[in-house]
Amino acid sequence: MPIPTDYSTPVRLSAKERTLSQLQKWIIDGTLQPGEKLNDSELAEALGVSRTPIREAFQLLEVQGLIQMFPGKETRVTTLAKEDILKLYAPLTALQALAAELAADNIQPEHIEQLRAINASFNEKVSEEQLYEAMEYDEEFHETILQIANNQHILTFCSSLQLHIRRYKYIFFKRPSWETHTAAADHEYIIQALEARNGEEASRLMKLNLNRPLEHLDKIL
Missing domain, CATH: 1.10.10.10 (Winged helix-like DNA-binding domain superfamily/Winged helix DNA-binding domain)
Incomplete structure (x- = not known):
């Protein structure tokens, strides 16, 4: 046959x-x-x-x-310790902010379309309260930017750090839905900065997006 x-x-x-x-x-x-x-x-x-x-x-x-x-x-x-989360978020935020800055130099129209499609799926899962799936789309959004940045060392280090903070990130996604929808808005602003090839602004917005869960650290843990 x-x-x-x-x-x-x-x-x-x-x-x-x-x-x-x-x-x-x-x-x-x-x-x-x-x-x-x-x-x-x-x-x-x-x-x-x-x-x-x-x-x-x-x-x-x-x-x-x-x-x-x-x-x-x-x-x-293992238990979730506030001190450990802070130690993990600091290098992750610095690396992903650098990746966003680098990605602004490499961004192509097809990348913008891809990021917007991922963010739309993220927002949809948040609306449907499918929070684990929403978290996976959030990670895909950030990993796509890491790929566009084209620095394997940043990608490797971020992947390792991401595994350790997934539990806390999931808890954040279980917060009131308006807070989680804010993350989708953050993503769109990052996309707009990348589309404008404004690496400095993309980096600033990435830091804002990643630091947002830390604002609720004392309330959650």
Whole structure:
């Protein structure tokens, strides 16, 4: 039989990848609470996998700072500490502000269209109160700007920092909807600055957007 060549290769996730993705989501959205003790046997049964991918996922989750393992004793979800969040946001904000400035020099009309499409999807998910999906679109928006900046070192460092602050960001998205919609407005202003190739303004607006959740830090934690 003839085999077509113009098709997308299906994405097949291993048991380890599926397990890691689900545990990340549960920790971020609060299904697994900060400080909660994790039982590998119970999680394996719930996810329909053996204990091996659970333990493999645990190792990666500990590297990401989402859990803490005490060999031979227990494994717990890490708590959210105000001091840690502040330490993470400072370098992330500086790097993403620099990326926005660099992106202004590289921006093309197709990039503007792409950013506006992502922001529209973000705003739609916020309106539908699909907050985890909204967070993913928010991250896609910022990662797209990182890609346009074309600096692999900035991209790598930001990706690492982003993993550590996802739980706090999700909590911010659960704030009153008008606050979350403000993030979509921030995105549009950033797009306008990039479209005008105004790197200084794009950088300033990026800092404003990323620092907005910190305004609520004392109220949330």
